Amino acid sequence: MKAVVCREYGGLDIARLEDVAPPPMRPGCVRVRVEAASASFASLLVMAGKHQNKAPLPLIPGTEVAGVVTEVAGDVSRFRPGDRVIAGVQSGGYAQEVVAPQQTVFDLPDSVGFEDGAQFPTIYGTAYGALKWRAQLAPSEFVLVHGAGGGSGLAAVEVAKALGGRVIATAGSDEKLEIARSRGAEHAINYREQDWREAVLEITRKRGADVVYDPVGGLTFDTSLRCIAPEGRIIPMGFAGGTIPTVPANIVLVKNITVLGIYWGYYFGWGRQPVLPSNDARMRAAYAELFEWVIQGKLKPFVHAVLPLSDFRTALEMIASRAVVGRVILRPQAG
Structure with a gap:
């Protein structure tokens, strides 16, 4: 099969499309x-x-895939050849075939395309787990979503809206913000053109955001603590800005806020603990609800570009340039 292979750590130049x-x-x-x-x-x-x-x-590399089951192990009864599925894998996704534990494989409805489905194993799953399970977002609460034009942020905008939240989106271009608005953002702030902290406080009448979804980290996280509501919840779910922030305990104490971790891989069994039967059941219920929202039109995954696997370098260069809105999808069967 064809796959993108890295035989040493480094930049994009060290990866090759190989027959393996x-x-x-x-x-x-x-x-x-x-x-x-x-x-x-x-x-x-x-x-x-x-x-x-x-x-x-x-x-x-690659952690999110969608495709068709071609073979199952003898002890697997949940799936059979021909099933349309999505799968989360720790690595191996940029290839024509993957082998995944059945606990990280989920049914993909016939009405949902593979290109949309490939966005669900981690980014939509993470947004769902963070906002519904961890933050317990209530209807009409203000949700501040940073990096709202990227794949993670845009998924959070949609999930927050589906849960009844009032979404405040930040991004670095009007184009990204327009797409965030089309996916449910009630307010959109271009952080390159205005003081987004002051804008958030104005929108919330000085109270601050009830929930902050932060895939950026660094100064963005620090500033978010200055516009979060009392008893608010902040979710540091990524560090695209390059700096891992330190949480000032005095602000946590004075504002009665909660810092919530979310590592979706834990629910996949990627940590040290095995997947508990209770977690497996609620994971399947989560994906069932997410895909029901897709069918209802509440979630509309945004595909920036679709490229053959041989163009993986172009795809990742696009992501590194911060020009991508939503996700870039690779089609391994196309080459």
Whole structure:
């Protein structure tokens, strides 16, 4: 099969499209013919050896795929060949085939395309878990979403809106903000052109945002603490800005706020703990609800571009340039 392979850590130049042996089947797993893979900023970190989950070499990057089951292990009863699915994988997504544990594989409705489905294993799942499970977002609460034009931020805008939140989106261009508005943002702030902290306080009548969804980190996180409501919740779910912030405990204490962690891989069993039956059940319920929202038109994944696997470098360069709105999708079966 064809796959993007990194035989050392470094920049994009060290990755190559190679012909490699398909991954071996393992107990409890399913084999998926990958029809679409979601390119992401996280892949750039993995390839550079800078991601929190440092994959062993040689590695095939990519964590979100959608496709068709072609084979199942003898102990798998949940899926069968021919099923349309999405899958979250720790690595291996930029390839024509993946083998994934059945607990990280979920049904993809016939009415949802592969290019849309490939965005759900981690970015929509994370937004759902963060806002519904962890923040317990209530209808009419203000949700401040940073990086609202990127894949993670745009997913959070849509999920927050579907949960009844009032979304305040920040991004660095009017084009990105216009798309955020089209996906449910009630207010849009260009952080390059105005003081977004003051804008948030004005929108919320000085109270601040009830929930902050922050995939940026650094100064953005620090400033968010100055426009969060009393008893608000802030979710540091990424560090695209390059700096991991330190949480000042005095602000947490004085404003009665809660800092919420969200690592979606934990629910996939990517940490040290196995997937609990209770977590598996609510994960399947979560994806069922997410796809029901797609069918209802509440979620409309934005695809910036679709490229063949051979153009993986172009896809990741687009992401590194910060020009992408939503996601870039790779089609492994196209080359």
